[in-house]
Amino acid sequence: MSLNGKKILIGISGSIAAYKIPVLVRLLVKEGAEVRVVMTDAAKDFVSELTLSTLSKAPVLSKLFDEGAWSNHVMLGRWADLFLLAPLSCNTLSKMAAGACDNLLLATYLSATCPVAVAPAMDEDMWHHPATRANLERLRAYGVQVLPVGHGELASGLIGEGRMAEPEALVAWAARFLEKRGELAGKKALVTAGPTYEALDPVRFIGNHSSGKMGYALAGELARRGAEVHLVSGPVSLPAEPGVHLVKAPTARMMYEACMELADYDIAVMAAAVADYTPVDVSAQKIKKGDGELTLTLRKTDDILAALGARKKNGQLLVGFALETENEAEHARQKLARKGADLLVLNSLNDAGAGFAVDTNKVTLFYRDGHSRDLPLRPKTEVARDIVDAITELF
Template structure:
C-alpha cells in the first residue's frame, strides 16, 4: 500500500518523539520514501542522526541553515502526505493559528499535500478548552487527526493523551491511501448530543444524551470516505471530524440548515429538546413563598420535520427514535411523517442501551418499514452497521 509513497514526517517536542524511529523504520520497510523534519525541541528527545540513518535522508532542523532555509517550499510540494507525529500541544496551537517560527511549521504552511497529525500530551492538556478549539480549527482546514490512546503518561498519570502506536499510525496511512472508499466524494451532516434550553442565566432544561452515538456515526461516515460536518450539542466529548458546537435547539436548526442542502447523507442523531421555556428570565429565579413553581413552555421547531419536507433529491435522511413504550409504533410513525429513508429505533427498556452507555441495541427500519434487529454491541459497531445501511441505500439508487 505504501510502496513508492512520499511521506514527510514532522517530529515535534514530546517524549513520544522516540517513537518516530519506529514509524520511520516501518514506513521504509513498506517501501515508502521518508523524509523527516524536526523542531529544535524534538532534538532533546531523539537525535536527527538516528532519524537520518533510518530514513537515508538528511534531517533538517533549523530554518536559518544555509542549506535548508528554502527546504520548506520544496518539501511541502514533494510529499504525498505530511504526517506530524508526535504533534505536541504547542505545535498544534501554532499550526491552528498560522505561526511560523521553525522549519516544521514553515513546511506545514507550505504543504500542498494532505496533512495528518497524531497528538501527544498529558490528559489535562488534551482536554483543555484551548486544545479542543485548536484541534477543531485543524479539522476545519481539512486535516485528519489520528486518535489518541489511553494509558500511562509521562507525568505518571493514567489517562488520554498518548500518541497512537507506530503500527496503528501505519494502519491509518494505509486507510488514507486506499483507492476508493464507499462514500468517497459524498458530504454528510450529523447532529449529536443534547440541547440546553435556558430558564435563566443559571438553569436550563436538557436531557441525559452524551452524544456518543452521534459522534460514533460521524466518525464511521468519515472512515467510509465521506466529508463530514458534525453539529454537536453541549457535551464534554469531542470528535475527530469537523465539528460545530451549538447549545439550543434553535442553534442546532440554524447550523444544520447551513449544511443540509449540500449534504448527500444526513443523520439526525441529536436528542433535541421538544419544549423550551416561553419566557427566559434575565436574572436568576429566586425561591418564592410557595412550594411550587410553574413554568410555561412552548414547542421548539421540529428540526427533522422542518428539513425533511424540503430535502434535496437523492439525499439519504436518517432519524432516531428513542422510546420507553410502544417503540415500534412510534418509530414507524416518525419514519412516515418525517419523510425518512431510515430510522434507528432503540428503547430505554433494553439493558445496556440508551444514554451514556458505550453500547447500544437498535432496530433499523427502512423506508418501507422493513425491520433489521441488531444485537447489543458497541456504539462504534452500531455506527458501522448504520453506515453500511446508508451505503446500501445510495448504491441501490446508483448514486
C-alpha cells in the same frame, strides 16, 4: 491496502520511542510511500539524522531558520497526504494544544493543510495526567487523529499504558486511513449537533446537557472522507473542523428551518438533542419571582427527523439518534420505524461513560432490516469513525 505513491511526512519529538522511527520509515518506503522527516532538537538525542535521511532518501529538516527550511515548513504541510507525529512527547503535545510555534516541527504542524495524526509516547502517569487528557481532547477538537498507545514495559521500568504504537501498526493504520480518504467525495452531508435553548424570557431558557461533541466529531469525520458537510449547531462553543460549513441554530425552530433548507442531502445525521417542547408565550421582560407557583404552557416543537424521513428520496440516507433511560432497544426500534430513518444510533444513560458532557460514548446501531450492532465504549472521535463506516457500508 497500499501506500504506493502516498506522501508521508513524519514528525519526531523528543521521546525514547524515537529509536523505532527508522523502522517506521523503512516500512513506509517498502510499501511504496515517499517519506520526508522533520524533527525537534530533542529528538536528535534519540535518533540520528543521518540514519533517517539515508532510509528516507531525503534530507531531514530540524532548524526553523536554516536555509530553505523557512519556506519548507509551509510546503511540507501542503506536499504531504498525511503528517504523522511519532513519537509525540508530552512536551510537544502541550505546545500543539496551545498553538506554540518555537521550532520547525510546530511551525509545520500549524501550517499543514493535510490530515494530521499523532502517536503519543510517555510514561503511564504522564499519560493519565488530567493535563495530558485535556491536551489530547483539544487536538481531537482540531481534527487531529490521536492514535492509541500500547500497554507494556516503559522506559521508566514500569509496566503500563503509554508505549507508542509499534511501527507495523502505524503503517497499517496509515494505509487504512488514506484508503478511506475521498470515499464520500461528491456527497453532501447534513449534520445536527448540540442542544437547543427554548427561551422563557430574555434571561432564562429550557435546555439540556448536550455538549455537541458527538455531532461535531461526526461532521469532521464526514468531511475528512470527502463529503461536503453542513453542520447545523445548537449553542455550543466547539470549533468546527476545516471544510465544515457551520450554521448556528440555537432554537428548535431555527434548527428545523435550517435543516429543511438543506434537505437536498445525500447523508443526514441528526445527532442534536432538540427540545421536544417549547414555551407558548415568551416574556419580553425578565420574569420576576413571585409568592406562588409559576405555570408554563408548552407546545410540541417540529420533529426534524420525522420531517426529513417523510420527504426522503431514493438515494438519500437518514440517520437518527436516540437517548433512552429505559426499554432502550424497544424504543430505538420503534423510533427507527416511526421516523423513517435508515439507521438509528442509541445512547443509554444507563451506560457509564456515555451520554452528555463526556468525551466518550457507547452506542448501539439499529438497522432497518432488524439487526443491531453494539459498539464499545471509546472516545467520541473513534465512535464517529465507526458510525461513518456504517454509513459508508449502507451506501
